Amino acid sequence: MSNQLTSEIKFTIGLDENKVPENLSWSAEDGGVSQQEAKAFMISIWDSNQKETFRIDLWTKDMPVDEMKIFFHQTLTAMADTFQRATDDEKMADTMRDFCDYFAEKLELK
Numbered sequence: 001m002s003n004q005l006t007s008e009i010k011f012t013i014g015l016d017e018n019k020v021p022e023n024l025s026w027s028a029e030d031g032g033v034s035q036q037e038a039k040a041f042m043i044s045i046w047d048s049n050q051k052e053t054f055r056i057d058l059w060t061k062d063m064p065v066d067e068m069k070i071f072f073h074q075t076l077t078a079m080a081d082t083f084q085r086a087t088d089d090e091k092m093a094d095t096m097r098d099f100c101d102y103f104a105e106k107l108e109l110k
Contacts, residue, residue: 039063069107076100
């Protein structure tokens with residue numbers, strides 16, 4: 001058995017009586033993050049056996065809609081960058097970025 005290194009990222013969700021998120025935080029000791037407050041999480045997990053993505057999308061009930069729009073725009077833009085790094089498909093990544101620009105324009109973020 002090898003001595004495989006591990007790292008842990010922990011998400012903590014504070015719920016109200018109806019199990020609606022009131023507060024979110026995350027910790028990643030290796031990154032120097034401890035109980036960092038957040039207003040939203042979007043986590044995608046690839047299941048190679050099932051060939052499908054599982055998602056965890058959470059946001060606090062006091063997350064402002066205008067911030068949610070910015071969060072989505074930044075997430076989509078980051079996905080385009082990640083897609084390019086993961087696939088080396090610059091043409092499709094640029095197409096995704098074009099959509100991100102359109103998205104921002106329609107939401108009047110730029």
